Amino acid sequence: MHEPQQQAASLGQEEVSNWVGLSRFMEQHLHGTDDMARLTLYGCISAGLKMKLQLGSHAAIGRDGKGYAIAVDPGTTIQLNYVLTRLCAHPDALAKFRSKPGSLARFRGKLGPRLTGSLSLPRLMNGRVELLFGGSPEAPSLPPDPKLRHHLGGIVLFTLQFMFLHELAHVTSGHVERSAQLRRESHALPRAQREVFLREHLEPLEHLADSISMLHLGALINVYAAGARRQPDPTIRGDVLDWLRLAGFGLGALFLLLETFDGEGGYHPTADTRAIFLRAYATTPKTMPPGFEHVSFDEGTDALELGYRDAIAAWDALGWQRNKATWSTMLGEQLLAKVERAQAQVTPPPCAVFPSPPLTRARP
Numbered sequence: 001m002h003e004p005q006q007q008a009a010s011l012g013q014e015e016v017s018n019w020v021g022l023s024r025f026m027e028q029h030l031h032g033t034d035d036m037a038r039l040t041l042y043g044c045i046s047a048g049l050k051m052k053l054q055l056g057s058h059a060a061i062g063r064d065g066k067g068y069a070i071a072v073d074p075g076t077t078i079q080l081n082y083v084l085t086r087l088c089a090h091p092d093a094l095a096k097f098r099s100k101p102g103s104l105a106r107f108r109g110k111l112g113p114r115l116t117g118s119l120s121l122p123r124l125m126n127g128r129v130e131l132l133f134g135g136s137p138e139a140p141s142l143p144p145d146p147k148l149r150h151h152l153g154g155i156v157l158f159t160l161q162f163m164f165l166h167e168l169a170h171v172t173s174g175h176v177e178r179s180a181q182l183r184r185e186s187h188a189l190p191r192a193q194r195e196v197f198l199r200e201h202l203e204p205l206e207h208l209a210d211s212i213s214m215l216h217l218g219a220l221i222n223v224y225a226a227g228a229r230r231q232p233d234p235t236i237r238g239d240v241l242d243w244l245r246l247a248g249f250g251l252g253a254l255f256l257l258l259e260t261f262d263g264e265g266g267y268h269p270t271a272d273t274r275a276i277f278l279r280a281y282a283t284t285p286k287t288m289p290p291g292f293e294h295v296s297f298d299e300g301t302d303a304l305e306l307g308y309r310d311a312i313a314a315w316d317a318l319g320w321q322r323n324k325a326t327w328s329t330m331l332g333e334q335l336l337a338k339v340e341r342a343q344a345q346v347t348p349p350p351c352a353v354f355p356s357p358p359l360t361r362a363r364p
């Protein structure tokens with residue numbers, strides 16, 4: 001851990017605590033000795049941080065051809081802080097999670113620049129910063145609101161955990177091997193068709209990984225909110241739903257960043273498409289992972305969706321570009337059918353007994 005500690009000296013306190021926390025979380029989740037149910041496969045997965053200081057995460061076969069490796073780039077924390085600071089410049093963003101306006105009266109005049117509509121989004125790239133969408137490179141000040149700051153810390157933490165769980169889902173579902181196979185097949189195609197072929201086949205795997213990681217993050221949030229409680233407890237329902245909504249805000253911000261920064265072989269669906277798929281997936285029968293027991297899956301999904309709709313609304317309010325799609329049930333059904341076809345072509349590795357059933361809809 002020598003190198004990451006040296007690197008950390010140039011990062012802010014928030015980023016350091018988040019990514020050290022993530023490192024511990026990944027190790028505990030895979031190899032911890034608590035009573036959480038773990039797949040046998042977890043024993044041959046190692047997880048760590050890659051130090052490119054860019055946005056992203058990755059799952060691959062281990063270096064010696066054995067096992068699997070998952071890496072999350074701590075640059076993700078920096079990018080998340082950049083984007084969350086700017087999204088929160090919109091007075092409506094996370095309004096429910098700010099102190100009451102009256103209690104901030106003493107800070108009047110110190111709230112920093114109001115929403116200008118011309119903020120740029122910095123992107124870390126190969127040791128330099130690129131500014132997207134024009135406007136001012138300055139970061140707006142966050143309101144000196146302890147409640148909002150506390151919630152932003154949670155949003156970053158849950159978003160990083162989602163990224164890790166998304167990569168873990170790629171491993172446990174056999175996507176690592178499938179992706180390698182697709183890339184090999186693509187070499188036989190003319191250059192112009194290669195990108196289309198890969199996007200067509202890899203995007204459904206992203207949706208699958210999203211759906212699995214969403215379930216597991218939802219379970220974790222239930223467990224965090226419940227603490228030592230073992231039985232379903234309706235009195236913490238509000239807390240769980242609030243944190244799911246905040247996590248949804250982080251997921252929305254992450255999906256938008258990945259869409260905007262795509263183009264380096266990531267093949268990420270657009271933020272709208274990912275949200276539409278998750279909405280459609282919510283209607284399919286499924287077995288919930290252990291822990292997801294203090295709110296129903298439906299109300300949990302609604303809370304997450306409210307959160308990522310909030311993030312998308314704040315993004316649009318800043319005037320930033322993205323690919324927009326109409327949220328329709330029909331599009332969701334089409335995506336589900338496409339993802340089902342992709343899932344049928346994937347074989348999970350031995351020892352990966354996924355706790356949720358295959359993605360199939362109830363047939364009349």
Ligand SMILES: [Zn+2]
Pocket residue numbers: 166167170205206209
């Ligand atoms: Zn992925």
